[in-house]
Amino acid sequence: MQSRTPVGRAGRPRSAAADTAILAATRQALVELGWSKLTLGDVATRAGVAKTTLYRRWAGKNELVVDAVAELFAELELPDRGSLAADIEGVVLQFAAILALPEARSGLMAVVAESTRDEALRARIRASIVEPQKHLVLEGRTRAQTRGELPPETDPDSSARTAELIFDVIAGAVVHRALVSSEPVDMDWSRDFTRLLLNGLTSPPTT
Amino acid sequence: MQSRTPVGRAGRPRSAAADTAILAATRQALVELGWSKLTLGDVATRAGVAKTTLYRRWAGKNELVVDAVAELFAELELPDRGSLAADIEGVVLQFAAILALPEARSGLMAVVAESTRDEALRARIRASIVEPQKHLVLEGRTRAQTRGELPPETDPDSSARTAELIFDVIAGAVVHRALVSSEPVDMDWSRDFTRLLLNGLTSPPTT
Amino acid sequence: MQSRTPVGRAGRPRSAAADTAILAATRQALVELGWSKLTLGDVATRAGVAKTTLYRRWAGKNELVVDAVAELFAELELPDRGSLAADIEGVVLQFAAILALPEARSGLMAVVAESTRDEALRARIRASIVEPQKHLVLEGRTRAQTRGELPPETDPDSSARTAELIFDVIAGAVVHRALVSSEPVDMDWSRDFTRLLLNGLTSPPTT
Amino acid sequence: MQSRTPVGRAGRPRSAAADTAILAATRQALVELGWSKLTLGDVATRAGVAKTTLYRRWAGKNELVVDAVAELFAELELPDRGSLAADIEGVVLQFAAILALPEARSGLMAVVAESTRDEALRARIRASIVEPQKHLVLEGRTRAQTRGELPPETDPDSSARTAELIFDVIAGAVVHRALVSSEPVDMDWSRDFTRLLLNGLTSPPTT
DNA sequence: CTTTAACCGAGACGGTACGTCGCGTCTTGTA
DNA sequence: TACAAGACGCGACGTACCGTCTCGGTTAAAG
Numbered sequence: 109m110q111s112r113t114p115v116g117r118a119g120r121p122r123s124a125a126a127d128t129a130i131l132a133a134t135r136q137a138l139v140e141l142g143w144s145k146l147t148l149g150d151v152a153t154r155a156g157v158a159k160t161t162l163y164r165r166w167a168g169k170n171e172l173v174v175d176a177v178a179e180l181f182a183e184l185e186l187p188d189r190g191s192l193a194a195d196i197e198g199v200v201l202q203f204a205a206i207l208a209l210p211e212a213r214s215g216l217m218a219v220v221a222e223s224t225r226d227e228a229l230r231a232r233i234r235a236s237i238v239e240p241q242k243h244l245v246l247e248g249r250t251r252a253q254t255r256g257e258l259p260p261e262t263d264p265d266s267s268a269r270t271a272e273l274i275f276d277v278i279a280g281a282v283v284h285r286a287l288v289s290s291e292p293v294d295m296d297w298s299r300d301f302t303r304l305l306l307n308g309l310t311s312p313p314t315t
Numbered sequence: 316m317q318s319r320t321p322v323g324r325a326g327r328p329r330s331a332a333a334d335t336a337i338l339a340a341t342r343q344a345l346v347e348l349g350w351s352k353l354t355l356g357d358v359a360t361r362a363g364v365a366k367t368t369l370y371r372r373w374a375g376k377n378e379l380v381v382d383a384v385a386e387l388f389a390e391l392e393l394p395d396r397g398s399l400a401a402d403i404e405g406v407v408l409q410f411a412a413i414l415a416l417p418e419a420r421s422g423l424m425a426v427v428a429e430s431t432r433d434e435a436l437r438a439r440i441r442a443s444i445v446e447p448q449k450h451l452v453l454e455g456r457t458r459a460q461t462r463g464e465l466p467p468e469t470d471p472d473s474s475a476r477t478a479e480l481i482f483d484v485i486a487g488a489v490v491h492r493a494l495v496s497s498e499p500v501d502m503d504w505s506r507d508f509t510r511l512l513l514n515g516l517t518s519p520p521t522t
Numbered sequence: 523m524q525s526r527t528p529v530g531r532a533g534r535p536r537s538a539a540a541d542t543a544i545l546a547a548t549r550q551a552l553v554e555l556g557w558s559k560l561t562l563g564d565v566a567t568r569a570g571v572a573k574t575t576l577y578r579r580w581a582g583k584n585e586l587v588v589d590a591v592a593e594l595f596a597e598l599e600l601p602d603r604g605s606l607a608a609d610i611e612g613v614v615l616q617f618a619a620i621l622a623l624p625e626a627r628s629g630l631m632a633v634v635a636e637s638t639r640d641e642a643l644r645a646r647i648r649a650s651i652v653e654p655q656k657h658l659v660l661e662g663r664t665r666a667q668t669r670g671e672l673p674p675e676t677d678p679d680s681s682a683r684t685a686e687l688i689f690d691v692i693a694g695a696v697v698h699r700a701l702v703s704s705e706p707v708d709m710d711w712s713r714d715f716t717r718l719l720l721n722g723l724t725s726p727p728t729t
Numbered sequence: 730m731q732s733r734t735p736v737g738r739a740g741r742p743r744s745a746a747a748d749t750a751i752l753a754a755t756r757q758a759l760v761e762l763g764w765s766k767l768t769l770g771d772v773a774t775r776a777g778v779a780k781t782t783l784y785r786r787w788a789g790k791n792e793l794v795v796d797a798v799a800e801l802f803a804e805l806e807l808p809d810r811g812s813l814a815a816d817i818e819g820v821v822l823q824f825a826a827i828l829a830l831p832e833a834r835s836g837l838m839a840v841v842a843e844s845t846r847d848e849a850l851r852a853r854i855r856a857s858i859v860e861p862q863k864h865l866v867l868e869g870r871t872r873a874q875t876r877g878e879l880p881p882e883t884d885p886d887s888s889a890r891t892a893e894l895i896f897d898v899i900a901g902a903v904v905h906r907a908l909v910s911s912e913p914v915d916m917d918w919s920r921d922f923t924r925l926l927l928n929g930l931t932s933p934p935t936t
Numbered sequence: 937c938t939t940t941a942a943c944c945g946a947g948a949c950g951g952t953a954c955g956t957c958g959c960g961t962c963t964t965g966t967a
Numbered sequence: 968t969a970c971a972a973g974a975c976g977c978g979a980c981g982t983a984c985c986g987t988c989t990c991g992g993t994t995a996a997a998g
Contacts, residue, residue: 117965117972118965118973119965120962120964121963121974122973122974123974123975142429147952148954158977160955160956161976164974217431220424220428220495225417225421234495258516272498273508277484277487277508280484280486281484281487284483285487288427288440288441288483288486289479289482290437300476304512307515308514309465310464326943327942328943355984356984365944365947368944371944375985532945532947534948534990536947557843558843562981563978572950573981574983575950577982627845631838631841631845635764635842636839637908638831639835644911671931683921686912687918687925690902690909693905694901694904694906695902697905702841702859703855703897718898719930720929721929722927723879723895723927723929740968740969741969741970743968768959770957779970780960780971780973781969
């Protein structure tokens with residue numbers, strides 16, 4: 109009757125626990141059902157939450173799955189294994205381990221597919237999942253330069269372009285091997301791939 | 316493609332025109348609506364065909380879209396441009412041109428996503444879309460060996476493994492650049508990528 | 523592919539049994555739940571029918587309940603009990619018996635309430651429920667005139683107006699007694715009411 | 730009307746203005762939306778009040794609307810127009826005028842419909858809306874007896890029964906004419922009805 | 937040149953999920 | 968203790984597609 113909202117917050121605050129429960133439930137549903145049979149009603153039930161609560165926080169299935177999958181990739185890091193080749197092999201295997209998780213396989217490609225017609229979704233995927241991994245390439249290069257395995261950068265523009273290129277090559281090759289060719293990304297493949305990346309086609313493999 | 320009226324059977328044969336019309340309608344719907352909003356009822360209407368006719372020939376949306384998209388990739392070939400580098404750049408640009416088509420972008424990734432939980436679908440995608448392109452790698456290598464740009468094969472096992480690896484690297488990198496990073500696969504990128512593939516990281520680009 | 527719809531009917535015809543089952547299920551739900559807790563989903567389940575089938579045939583809850591209730595009133599008739607007074611008493615008791623059914627009580631008033639803001643619904647109620655009963659008044663009057671209990675009509679306009687008036691008085695009084703005052707419409711009340719209707723207030727009851 | 734802060738209670742007292750604002754908002758919403766589309770959240774907003782405040786005072790939509798509608802009928806009275814017939818015609822027209830208000834039409838029948846399955850609601854309607862009007866019948870009869878238009882009462886039981894009967898006949902007929910037959914309750918109809926009520930069917934109208 | 941079996945269009949059917957809306961309750965901070 | 972604000976669990980809404988099932992009508996190869 110008198111009102112006058114004095115400052116920022118009014119009303120009951122959103123439950124922080126709900127977010128956690130919903131994202132976990134989403135991953136569980138991805139494992140059991142896969143992307144296309146996952147329903148938001150089912151996720152809500154698993155999370156012990158009402159469907160409306162879910163819709164209040166995410167615009168739809170796509171956005172929800174992006175967030176759920178992003179948490180899986182957040183743990184990637186670049187351990188120092190002593191040489192550039194060993195560092196690359198290590199990160200390739202880590203990446204492959206994540207792609208072996210059903211919740212990642214099913215969810216990741218589906219949102220990428222959806223993003224071909226939705227610029228906002230594409231941006232969200234890049235911001236939440238892809239960009240945060242690019243530091244791996246930059247760190248790896250800096251470390252290799254420190255070791256003297258790679259020459260220092262001269263042209264900053266070329267430097268950035270090359271980093272992007274390497275990222276696309278590594279990420280693309282691993283994803284294609286794992287999800288399209290459907291063959292294992294194991295230590296053998298990782299070694300072959302790394303040798304190709306470092307030496308190129310014209311320096312023949314020395315198997 | 317998938318049906319063919321059984322031999323020596325009485326009764327009215329299936330309309331051949333229907334197959335063509337349905338696949339064309341599917342691609343048109345992919346362009347206008349994208350995978351997730353494409354409905355089989357709508358495809359049937361566009362094709363001037365009853366829903367039953369469609370279901371008599373395809374098991375579902377996934378199988379239909381695989382066939383519709385496969386026809387897009389069937390036209391890829393390896394023109395002889397005089398050098399291994401030029402051949403690779405050429406095929407990369409051709410591949411990118413197909414991935415620029417909305418019906419390919421939207422459909423391809425979606426069926427790959429679905430295939431993460433459906434072995435039969437995965438096999439169908441490989442048989443219809445992926446495997447037919449591998450000859451590009453084999454032809455390119457043979458041609459390069461003839462030219463003396465690459466040494467001849469010694470170990471047949473290593474030879475096959477390397478071909479698979481190169482295929483995953485090329486296809487994966489282009490797809491990742493085009494659909495995930497969402498950056499253009501143009502002549503510049505194609506040249507950078509080919510140089511990396513041929514020379515490797517440790518032979519620095521000479522831009 | 524060839525088509526040319528030759529004549530009237532195409533496609534699978536609607537199930538006649540479904541209509542019957544749906545209306546019966548509606549009345550059962552009215553008995554158990556009442557108007558406001560009746561849901562179309564529940565009616566569909568009771569009828570062993572999909573919700574879509576129900577919506578294909580009725581625009582909404584209102585229209586459905588009108589049809590379901592109309593069948594209850596369809597059985598009203600005017601038995602010849604020998605005198606105008608006896609005839610009126612008989613029809614009043616019949617009417618009251620229907621209003622004693624929970625499915626009639628709950629449904630009838632609710633759709634009348636809804637109809638106060640929906641001209642189409644109001645017309646449907648009149649056409650399906652109300653108008654079909656007016657012949658009771660006309661038959662009763664004709665019969666009474668034949669018996670010499672009432673004078674023959676002179677002015678056709680006045681005749682119609684009076685019939686409408688009598689209908690409103692009888693129907694209104696019984697409904698009000700049963701549903702608003704919530705008192706029994708039994709033989710005593712029926713007799714009192716009939717005496718008032720025939721003799722008026724100024725000819726005092728001779729109880 | 731229904732609440733009243735308990736005596737001798739600590740804490741902030743309930744706002745009296747809120748009750749008024751809520752009931753007015755309810756009537757306004759009945760006019761604009763009708764019973765079935767009226768929502769308590771909307772009423773609260775219109776009244777400038779939180780939903781909790783509303784629920785603290787009324788159990789639900791039914792109770793709220795009964796109170797809102799009751800205020801409309803509270804103003805009915807029996808002006809002395811000189812004769813029994815004129816008095817009846819006057820009260821009939823007054824009653825009809827209220828039933829012409831959208832907030833009364835829509836609200837009244839709806840709560841009556843709801844009351845068919847809710848004894849407490851039925852009692853509330855009678856206590857708040859119906860019973861307070863019965864004095865009109867009693868006053869009218871007394872006045873007519875004073876004038877000599879009607880004989881004095883002899884049997885108190887019969888007297889009460891007749892008053893109830895007349896009330897049901899008048900209220901029922903007017904409601905049926907206005908809401909079901911959906912015809913105007915104007916001076917002509919009022920005169921016809923009054924003549925029938927006073928003289929009965931067998932004393933033919935002298936139009 | 938007729939069978940006759942499979943085809944075809946249309947569209948109704950039993951389902952499932954959608955995304956929204958209102959309910960009545962609760963949890964905040966402020967008065 | 969009341970109050971405004973608004974999140975919450977719940978359940979129904981009406982719609983859209985799914986994949987299946989009648990229908991009546993057609994069409995080409997087999998008899």
